[in-house]
Amino acid sequence: MTTASPQTARFLLEGLGDAASATRAERALRGVSGVSAARVNLVDGSAEVGFAAPASREAMAQALAQAGVPARQQTLVLSVEGMSCGACTGRVERVLRAQPGILSASANLAARRAEVTLWEGAATPATLAAAVSRAGYAAVPLADANPDARAQEYTRLRRDTIVAAVLAAPVFLAEMGGHIFPSLHHWIAGSIGMQTSWLIQFALTTLVLAFPGRRFFLKGLPSLARRQPDMNSLVAVGTLAAWAYSSIATFAPGLLPAASRAVYFEAAAMIVVLILLGRMLEARARGRAGAAIAGLVQLQPMQARLIGAEGVTEVPIATLTPGARLQIRPGERIPLDGVVEEGASAVDESLLTGESMPVAKAPGDALTGGTMNGSGALVMRVSRVGADTVLARIIAMVEQAQGAKLPVQALVDRITLWFVPVVMGLAVLTVAVWLVFGPSIGQALVAGVSVLIIACPCAMGLATPVSIMVGTGRAAQLGVLFRRGEALQTLAGVKTVAFDKTGTLTQGKPVLTDLVALNGAGDDLLRLAAAVETQSEHPLAQAILAAAAGQGLALPEASGFAATPGHGAEAMVEGRLVQVGAARLLAGVDLSALLPQAEALARQGRTPVYVAIDGKAAGLIAVADAVKPSSRAAVAALRRMGVAVAMVTGDAQAVADAIAADLGIAQVHAEVLPGGKVAVVQGMGPGVAFVGDGINDAPALAAADVGIAVGTGTDVAIEAAEVVLIGGDPMAVATAIRVSRASMANIRQNLTWAFGYNAALIPVAAGVLVPFGGPQLSPVLAAAAMAASSIFVLGNALRLRRLRAGN
Template sequence: MCCTDMALAYVEAHAGWSEANTTPSLARDYSAFLSRAPDGSARAAFAVEGVRCAGCMSVIERGLAGLPGIAAARLNFSDRRLAVTWEPTAEPAIGAVLEALEALGYRAQPFDPGRLATAEAAETERLIRALAVAGFASMNVMLLAVSVWAGNVSDMTPENRDLFHWIQALVALPAAAYAGRPFYEGAIRGLRAGRVTMDFPITLGLVLTLAMSVAETLAGAAHAYFDGALMLLFFLLIGRVLDQAMRRRTRACAENIAALRSASATLVEEGGLRDVPLAELRPGARILVRPGERVPADGRVEHGASDLDQSLVTGETGSVPVRGGDAIFAGALNGNGALTVRVTAAAGASLLDEVEGLMRRAFDARSRALVLADTATRLYVPLVHAAALLTLAGWLVAGGGWHAALLNAVAVLIITCPCALGLAIPAVQVAAAGALFRDGVLLHDGTALERFAGIDTVVFDKTGTLTLPMPTLAEGPHDPQVLARAARLALSSRHPMAAALQRAGEGAGPFPGAQEAAGLGVRAVVDGVALRLGSPGFCEAEAEAAATLAAHPDASVICFRAGREAPVALPVRQELRPDADAVVGALREAGLRVLVLSGDRPSAVEAVARRLGVTEWEAGLTPPDKIARIEALQRAGRRVLMVGDGLNDAPALAAAHASLSPVTAAHVSQAAADALFLGRSLAPVLCVLAAGRRARRLMLQNLWFSAAYNAAAVPLAAAGLLTPLIAALAMSGSSVVVTLNALRARRTPSTLRPAAAAPARTAAIRAPAAAGGRP
């Protein structure tokens, strides 16, 4: 049997691929999962099951690196997506990759977003059920255990004590058998592949504790340890559920990007029009983009005119007029005119594909950064089980016998039940998230608090971030009669700039018979007078528009003309957020470096930067440009907070050390950001930095306390000096101490007050020293 057939048999057996639920082409042809780069190299993505820790990444990547023709293998720990690239001269063999992964102890299948969503939903449901069972069982077993502990120091008879132990066993054994399956299965797969995974010591501890408890119950002993085993399982499952939730969020980014991609294109041929899959488009082809459709590929307009939402490129929420000769990009939303476009970059090479690739690489890089909880978990399990093993060996060497040796080894496992450790990080995250919510910040990811704590550089987008998302008419001496007629005409337009004039009207209705000219503006005839509202060219107002822009360099213009009267250019701008200058000033005073990176034109960006006192700014940046600037800062040792809202900001938000978006941001940007903030104020930027520093400090305090508790308790348990009652009281006490300390995060500093109050508050967000130094 060849590698491909073996892999297919494996996938059909373990992933449910069969004739009944899969199309024949998907089940027997892997070519749909391959993509080709311009240099001829092939690339494929795989969904890998069984990845539990950062060590799995190196195992998989090293294991695949030795396969013939493999140029690179990179695993994203966040969404378990494995990207494999073959050499240009090599024949890609997906089956060989699947077989190699199986030999390493991992289930895998070619990456299919639809199947991944279904599989993740099923796994999440399975983990939540296991968590519910473990939580319910641990509470009931703990109640019985407390009764036994109290009875051992009072007048409980041995018969009643044994009855309580057997009831605990009846509850704990089935619950542990069901709830522990995610760990048991991972341990067994690893052993079959000749590896010891992180699931193995967990499984070993659970099985030994339960077996020892049953043996003690059979012997009529005074103590059993069912409660400790279930508590351990409960806290470990909490971590698994949170990890699964984070993977769903990462996948949401990919889904939002996919929503911008057209599934097909309308090809213009000599014989007429033909709908073709996007994969069939080639550079040089001519396509038709109808009103309301998304542009399927990068190209240049040959015929037609329209307004396009190109926020993916510029970040500007306003539509951009395009006509013959203008370049347009995949993912842009066509407005009100049909366009004939000559394709310059098709599927796989468009700007949208580049944005998606940038976001994937950004998440790859972030997934490799271990946070405090990961580090603590990686150290805890091997150290605890090593201590238990040494206790067992020590008592055997000392001649204590197997019973005493096993009893004290299990006591070590119980006394180190990670209640305090399990609460050390999540309790702080929950308290800090609640405090931020009261300040108008919605935290997507609790681990982001640790990243907010290290920020020393803040990068702002301009449009929709430093400014309010909706444009307004600039203040000035406007003729009321002109403004009233322009506002009524604007009611017949869908252009965002027209919306600024609509709000300036006084409630009058639109002119009857008004018509919108695609990509140009709105026209109407009122009392025999032709009225026009739109672009300078449409209103023959180029000179007036140039004069208005010279007086308002940070504004855009919309022009109005009535018959033979002189045209009027009205300045429209996006106003700064009310406290933007105070927030930026507080950031600089706290020692943070502040930059503005925008896709808008230079004059508008310069005006905003000058008003805020920001000396470092760049304009006209594309998504690759933004991510390149952020990566350069991070290579210099800076820890960057990106604050942005546009589609073009999404890769930069993902690549930054931490990220923040307004709740009005594009869906892709919301999914990529670590937190969202509500309202018109920019002060939440200061809130997340203050909350991050306070939360990290409390997390470290909790971890140090947990470490000190275990350092003191383990030697006593290993020496046989602690009774289960004392151990239980110690565990409960440590959890209470950790929880009370975590509640201090609820006193997170709130929003920044005006500049007069800023100095007293900036101490809470004082920037740490940057490795790269201040330029």
């Protein structure tokens, strides 16, 4: 009987505040079958565990979570160079998942990255990178990655392609030219002789394989030895077979039947040339696919003009801290997020928000790093630096979305895992069949090598990630951020878009329009209501406060403030209970004297706010929130796209109906409390996207199939959403759906091509059409077709860069 070997695990714990919680964690760990020892360190918040089977890290983590001291998770990103096909990404993922403490791993061929989720402290980026590097790939933590790696890769591929082409050209001309032009063949035979020609071809082809083509052997043969062949293995075996057979025909022709004494040096050399050319074009296309990220990074200046005691000095932005005062000259980019202290100007925010019109800025207005100042000079105070800036967060969101794997990718991964081994098996079978039924060994070799070379796992591996990369990058340029890549697929199938009203379809800055006092002066009513609202953050409260400030009213102190979400607020003011809110807040108050005026105002799209003093109706305040200029166009655009539009709001039914009628929205859910929005959204059935901006919208954003947060809203709403509209423009919802649908259509086109190409041409390369008078592909044509397949996928994905806003 074999005894399981002991292991150790280390967890970093949350909620570990005292000895009692430490004891609880230790007890939970020791309760897991197979755990031999557990010790919790209160100082660093860690747990050291000794265990053996049947215990597992997952079981221990579950026990800790149930004990109220869950293990912390973290996500690490590695830069991985050397992946060339879907089989490579699968191998990188398997290597990472085999490391202790790893929860999930995802490798992205287009982005050349691997994202790993693990128990915090279970491994370091360096150890994970080392494990991937031992598998044959150049991996480093993302923070240590060479920012010029892609440019350098393209330069190397370009150099090697040129060298290989120069060396292979005489080989190709001598052999293939002789077949096309018999006079050239006779001239070679009559001058230097065919044996000398073969020797020259041998020397040049050997140089091609040994230098520009050595990358295929250095990566492909070790992968083959580990029984994990990839695209490099196919190329290595195919070229080596053609070279070896031709070398035998050149130096030991007696080992071959007379009818089979031919050379295929041109095939081996041109395969390397064409595949290097294809990879060079891939590298250039991948650089163009990532242009959106590069463009965002370049928006932020590296230097800023700091105002200090000694005057204005130019300093690196990396040295700045919140509170620093900066001078912004006309035509300069805003270096960091902050607030205008002095001056006035118009700032072009189009590269971040998609809005073409410059935005006027005056003292107190917010500035966003990366935007372009207009003709005015400004002095700003920095509020956020580094990773906290809006631009840095946008870049992080786009990078995260570009590295995601969509659900559709799961099928592709399963197929590509077995694709290369199956192709190698088919090549062996092809050679065997041709040896039995074919005219010569050479014909069998040509068919087998063609099968190896024409197979293109690269196209299958690139089909999904490159479309995600280009699609999410283009969306960011249009003011739409996909925080989670999966939303790119889900949004394409959305049938209904439900909008919150305030701050989403409307400006979110309501103003007081009417004031009705039953007893006493209107100013006194406004003064008391504003006193209550001083402690409220609701947009309607801000409108009442702004009106009071505009009239110069002195507000008394309010005590005992209490707010009921979706209802209103109340407080004691000057010894009286003042209630301000919707009719449902004043359930015991007789409002009959105010109802006719309230209904009339509501029919005009104004929100009535009732005021009661000591349990008696005192008056009515009407507030109106202007509709955003693009709301009508956004609703119309969505309806043209076949998407139903609904409004879900806590506002009064009459107000909601008036605004909905103005915007062309037929489905209205009004007077919905924050908690009720979730039920409304869930009741709409599958395929619902919810658009909101406030804290009270967060549950509905999380409950919807796709949550879309207005970027001008609260951080809570943004964190709950999968998609963020940077500028708050409702038209961006239509843009997001359009990008999603176009990206998914692009992915389907790429996958159809990738699978259809391989399904159709691998049998042709094997020679199934030859008995029926059809063609037999040469390895050179197979290499050209393989390179063209990957380039087609990349070129098709790059079409997404031409997408426009709206529908």
